[in-house]
Amino acid sequence: RSEELRRSDERFRLLVEGARDYAMFLLDRGNIITFWSSGAERVFGWTQEEAVGQSGEMIFTAEDRASGAVEREIKTALDEGRAAERRFHLRKDGSRFWADGVLMRLDDQRDRLRGYAKVARDATDQRRIEDELRHARDEMEQRVLERTRDLLTTNAELERTMAQRQQLEKELLEISEREKRRIGEDLHDMVCQELTATALFLRSNAKKLAHDPAAAETLEESAQIVNRNVGLARDLARGLQPADLKGAGLKQALRSLAEQACESTEIKCHFKAHAGVRVTDDIVALHLYRVAQEAVNNAVKHSGAKNILITLDRNKEHVCMSVQDDGKGFFPSRRSKGLGVHIMRYRANALGGQLKIERRRHGGMDITCVIPVVTKR
Ligand SMILES: Nc1ncnc2c1ncn2[C@@H]1O[C@H](COP(=O)(O)OP(=O)(O)OP(=O)(O)O)[C@@H](O)[C@H]1O
Numbered sequence: 001r002s003e004e005l006r007r008s009d010e011r012f013r014l015l016v017e018g019a020r021d022y023a024m025f026l027l028d029r030g031n032i033i034t035f036w037s038s039g040a041e042r043v044f045g046w047t048q049e050e051a052v053g054q055s056g057e058m059i060f061t062a063e064d065r066a067s068g069a070v071e072r073e074i075k076t077a078l079d080e081g082r083a084a085e086r087r088f089h090l091r092k093d094g095s096r097f098w099a100d101g102v103l104m105r106l107d108d109q110r111d112r113l114r115g116y117a118k119v120a121r122d123a124t125d126q127r128r129i130e131d132e133l134r135h136a137r138d139e140m141e142q143r144v145l146e147r148t149r150d151l152l153t154t155n156a157e158l159e160r161t162m163a164q165r166q167q168l169e170k171e172l173l174e175i176s177e178r179e180k181r182r183i184g185e186d187l188h189d190m191v192c193q194e195l196t197a198t199a200l201f202l203r204s205n206a207k208k209l210a211h212d213p214a215a216a217e218t219l220e221e222s223a224q225i226v227n228r229n230v231g232l233a234r235d236l237a238r239g240l241q242p243a244d245l246k247g248a249g250l251k252q253a254l255r256s257l258a259e260q261a262c263e264s265t266e267i268k269c270h271f272k273a274h275a276g277v278r279v280t281d282d283i284v285a286l287h288l289y290r291v292a293q294e295a296v297n298n299a300v301k302h303s304g305a306k307n308i309l310i311t312l313d314r315n316k317e318h319v320c321m322s323v324q325d326d327g328k329g330f331f332p333s334r335r336s337k338g339l340g341v342h343i344m345r346y347r348a349n350a351l352g353g354q355l356k357i358e359r360r361r362h363g364g365m366d367i368t369c370v371i372p373v374v375t376k377r
C-alpha cells in the first residue's frame, strides 16, 4: 500500500511539476500558501521558499486587494466549489500580467474545509487576440454604421430629387393645360366669332345680288364653307378646352367624350361609371379626363376598333379610369415618336399614380390609370 501511495505521489509530482506554463499552488484555510509548484515559480517569479508561508493576497494588484476581490474569490470558491477568475495578477518584480485561473475549494474526507488550490496561467496572448478581435468588430460595426448613414443620406437626396421632379412635371402639365385653355378660348371667342360674322356678311351680300344669281350662289357656297370651318374650329376648341369639369364633374365630361367619339366616327363608344364614384379634386379630374381623351383618340386613330369602353371606378385607396378597345392592339415602345403615351404616363405619375398599358386577352388594349386617393387635409 505504501508502495502504491509512493507511486501515486510521484505521478502527482510529475504532473504538477511538469506543467511549466501552469502555476499551481495550495492555500490553507487562512489563505496562506502551503505549496508552490515550479510552474508557479516561472509564472509569478517567486521561488518556492519565498512563496510558501505568504498570504495568497500577494499575487493580487493593490486595486483588487482594496476592492475586496480576494475575499470575493474565496467566497465564491466556498459557496460554489470553484471560482473562475480572469484578472491582472502581480509578479514578484511588480509587473502585472493577464491571468486566467481558477480557485478550488479543497475538503477532507469528512467534507470539512482543508484549504484551496489555485491553477493559473499567463493569458496575455489570449487577451491580446481577444482585444484585437473586439477592436476589429468595433471597427467593422463603425464602418457599417457609417455606410448605412451614407446610404440613408443618398436615399433621402434621391427621394428629394424625385419629389422635385414630380412637382416639376406637375407644373409643366399645368402650364400646358393653361396654354391649351387659352388657345381654345381664343379659337372659340375670336376665330369662331369672326368666321360666323364672315358667313353672315357673305349671306347678306348674296341676298343683295338678286340680279346676278351665279354670283349670289358663289357667295352662298362661300358662306357654307365658312360655316363648316366654324364647326371645325368649334370642335378643335372643344378638344383644347377642358370639358366642364367644375360644373358637371368628371363623369359628365367622360360621358360627353364618349358621345363625341360616337358622333364623329362609326365606332360605338360607351361610358360606364361605378355608382358612387366622385372625383372632387379638380387637378385629378382634369388629368384623368386628359388621359381618357388621349386613349380614346389613340383607339380611334390607330386601333381599328369597333367598340370603345371608358370606365371610372374606385375603391378605398384608388380611383381607376380605363379605356378599352377591341382593335388590333400594340406593344408600347419607349422609342415611339408619338407623345400621347408619354404624356399619359406623366399625368399618372404627377398624381402619384400609375399608367398600365395592357393587351386584352381577346385583342385590343386596356389603358388604365390608377390614382391613389388622398384624403383632404
Ligand atoms: N389603342 C391603340 N391601339 C393600337 N395601337 C395604338 C393604340 N394606342 C396607341 N397605339 C400605337 O402606339 C403609338 C404611340 O401612341 P402615342 O399616343 O404615344 O402617339 P401617337 O398617337 O402616334 O401621336 P400623338 O399622341 O403624339 O399625337 C401609336 O402611334 C400607335 O401605333
Ligand SMILES: [Mg+2]
Residues within 6 Å of the ligand: 294, 297, 298, 338, 339, 340, 341
Ligand atoms: Mg396619341
